[in-house]
Amino acid sequence: MWLAWLGPARAGERAAFTQLHAHFRGLVHAVILAKVPHGDAGDLTQDVFVLMLAKLPTLKDDLAFPAWLMQLARTRALAHLRDRPKHEPLDPEVALEAVDHSAAPDARKVLRALQRLPEAYAETLAMRLIEGLTGPEISERTGLTPGSVRVNLHRGMALLREALGVTPAKDEGRP
Secondary structure (H helix, E strand, C coil): CCHHHHHHHHCCCHHHHHHHHHHHHHHHHHHHHCCCCHHHHHHHHHHHHHHHHHHHHHCCCHHHHHHHHHHHHHHHHHHHHHHCCCCCCCCHHHHHHHCCCCCHHHHHHHHHHHHCCCHHHHHHHHHHHHCCCCHHHHHHHHCCCHHHHHHHHHHHHHHHHHHHCCCCCCCCCCC
16 A cells, blocks of 8 residues: 555655655654654654655665654654753752643653663554554554564563553453
8 A cells, every 4th residue: 555655755746645644654653752752752753754755765675665764763763862952850849849740640651661661662562552553553564573563562561561560450250
């Protein structure tokens, strides 16, 4: 499906680029979100697609497009982390008073824990948990085998639970 859009997108057809963007946006966003703060991920995702459009003529193997696009996203995220201004951390007491911790802190804590996981696990989990992609969709978009996706999700979830201090619920129906 996405292979058919590459040639026309390379030739400057806007509709083909729009199709590629719609198909791969979640994948790129997940790869970026696995590395950078949530507030920066949207703009960086758009940056990657602008970069992709500019560099698409240099792509030699169309079948390598998903991996190539993911690498563009990783590189952009890492450049953002390297180049962003360094700020003094906010005093924890001030942060507690200034922020409403009713629901968001749990999500931030999970995202920080996810970002500390090995890249393959963090990216695959972000694709599944944040972007809502299914295992087959992740496989199709990344080029990973379905088995590799399952392993990344299983191991990544185990590491994420461990990092968060959460133990999986026991299935009481099992012996």
